[in-house]
Amino acid sequence: MDLLSPRAAVAKHYAGLASTTDIYLAYPRRLVLTELKHAVENLRTMTTQDAMWIGTQYCWVDLTQRFEVAHTQNRQDRCENLHKANGAVYMETVLRNIARSDLRGYYGQSDGIFGAKYMLTTAEWISDDMYFMDRISAAMNGILTVRRGSVMYGLDTKLWCTLQVDLADTMPHIRAAEFALPLHLSNEY
Numbered sequence: 532m533d534l535l536s537p538r539a540a541v542a543k544h545y546a547g548l549a550s551t552t553d554i555y556l557a558y559p560r561r562l563v564l565t566e567l568k569h570a571v572e573n574l575r576t577m578t579t580q581d582a583m584w585i586g587t588q589y590c591w592v593d594l595t596q597r598f599e600v601a602h603t604q605n606r607q608d609r610c611e612n613l614h615k616a617n618g619a620v621y622m623e624t625v626l627r628n629i630a631r632s633d634l635r636g637y638y639g640q641s642d643g644i645f646g647a648k649y650m651l652t653t654a655e656w657i658s659d660d661m662y663f664m665d666r667i668s669a670a671m672n673g674i675l676t677v678r679r680g681s682v683m684y685g686l687d688t689k690l691w692c693t694l695q696v697d698l699a700d701t702m703p704h705i706r707a708a709e710f711a712l713p714l715h716l717s718n719e720y
Contacts, residue, residue, distance in 0.1 A: 567618070571628060579633040582625055590620040 539674070576583060590610030592598035601607035610620060618624045 564694050567715055574625065574628045577629070582629045585625060587619050589622050592622045594621055594623050674691075 574585075588602075588606065589600050590607065592600055596615075599607050599610075601610050614620045
């Protein structure tokens with residue numbers, strides 16, 4: 532029996548004032564919907580836009596657990612104790628199963644749906660392995676930055692924006708730096 536076929540659904544009629552359907556979680560359906568094979572196959576058929584909106588509370592960006600993203604320390608502790616082995620709480624598992632060019636094209640460009648223009652990405656905002664961002668943007672967005680050579684890559688974990696900035700040797704303008712929040716860049720990838 533195909534548990535995902537339309538025949539496995541319970542039909543509803545909306546002719547009356549109220550419409551309810553009692554659906555009980557069946558063990559076989561639960562098994563099918565939690566298999567890794569099923570999750571990966573369906574993730575790979577999703578559009579990039581849909582994949583980024585999967586409703587889950589992420590715990591880490593990477594599988595090595597270097598970048599924590601839980602919204603509270605209590606949530607991060609629960610992640611550590613209960614969800615460490617659950618691939619659904621790692622952003623990397625989603626990112627590995629979608630076309631990187633589609634992701635960069637849709638989210639990472641300044642003309643994309645969530646363009647990174649609100650971030651100050653000009654060379655004058657970067658100095659000594661430090662990226663200076665206006666305080667409002669930094670407070671509203673969780674920005675992760677990683678340096679690889681002379682390029683700084685950033686990921687906005689709330690809006691799924693990516694940015695790439697060539698690091699410059701010039702100091703930020705003193706006046707502008709007074710209103711900026713420094714975000715340290717990691718030398719590790």
